[in-house]
Amino acid sequence: DAMVIQNPRYQVTQFGKPVTLSCSQTLNHNVMYWYQQKSSQAPKLLFHYYDKDFNNEADTPDNFQSRRPNTSFCFLDIRSPGLGDAAMYLCATSPYRFMDQPQHFGDGTRLSIL
Amino acid sequence: SQQGEEDPQALSIQEGENATMNCSYKTSINNLQWYRQNSGRGLVHLILIRSNEREKHSGRLRVTLDTSKKSSSLLITASRAADTASYFCATDAGGTSYGKLTFGQGTILTVHP
8 A cells, every 4th residue: 555654653762863864655746744742732844845946934943854866755853853853753645845745744753852 | 723622521321322412613714624542543534514514414423513603513313232332523613723623622432132
């Protein structure tokens, strides 16, 4: 089945130690999104790629970076994680940006900071 | 700024009852979407309703949209224990933000067997 896969499901890192979360998709969608969802809160968009075009949200901390080496893969890099970065990170895709269509989500990576 | 506000924050019902969740938003939209999230999992798309539509159905789900009041509701009929989850509305403002979703805080639905 075509899907969005996030690895790992759970990630533990140390305060200040860089960490990378990965997302892959078999849907061949042009758009990939990264959301941060803290406990009992709404998902918050961090950035998205429309094909290779990177779009950062204005309030996304500089600590967060992203890479999309090809259509199928997208990575979220947190350069120096702080305790406030502990959250669920969700990857989503959609076929095209400028159309009315749903987003397809992975099951997320829950990041804990020690 | 927070686009969507959902009401109630939590809803507890018995199996077989109907569940209604409401969503209000602040700015004009291109479309509004509802998603379900089971505990510890990703979001699953339920229904997308465009700004020129007033009502949509999908199985036991009914969504209404009132753009004059900037509000939407999700009705789940004949609820089941498996419907227990968090439900989020999300708005797409269109224009330069087309394809970007802003989520409400969600309603936690518990359906008791």
